[in-house]
Amino acid sequence: MNKLLKGLIITLCLPLTLAACGTTPASKFYLLSAQTTTFPTGSTPSLGVGPIEIPEYLNRNALVYNREGNRLHIADFERWAEPLDSSIVRVIRINLASLLDTQDVQSYPWSNNNRPDYGVEVSVLNLDANDTRARLVAEWHIYRAENRETILRRVVELEHPIQGSPVTAAEVAPAYSNLLMQLSEVIAAAISEDQESSKNTGE
Secondary structure, eight states: OHHHHHHHHHHHHHHHHHHHHHTSOOOEEEOOOOOOSSOOOOOOSOEEEEEEEOOGGGOSSEEEEEEETTEEEEEEEEEESSOHHHHHHHHHHHHHHHHTTOSOEEESSOOGGGOOSEEEEEEEEEEEEOSSEEEEEEEEEEEETTTTEEEEEEEEEEEEEOOOSSOOHHHHHHHHHHHHHHHHHHHHHHHHHHHHHHHHHTO
């Protein structure tokens, strides 16, 4: 009797379980991408990128973006394919390599025996998107890796327009990628200026 009852319960519950599973949307995974057009062929300057700091509210697998005022939207099924801080390091490395035409780009930490000419640190202070634009506020720091001498430290605010309304996760990753390219261009310009200044002063 117990076996018959158990079998009946399983038979009744199985279709409900399958139906519930069938209505759960599959997760979608997104990746930040570099926006470069040329592959680097040079070997100087040597660069080291990292560490990259991100706010705690962004330190999760799910995409997070802004929809209304101070209210954040945490996506249920849209996720990053890799940790966001690692993704930012990867994209900035590729961008800077292309912009400065150098293949000698490494991630922090690096060996004391292989210190780069320039170290690049980035602290993301704010990164969000809404129905009209994506916005990045970041502090960036360029220094000489051999002695930690600061070359330049700045805070920058960058924006990229978004056409969709309401904003969707599919628009967030490309918009963030564009913002990181803008940031890379600012950093690359500062490094190029320092290189030129060093040549003129004979350092």
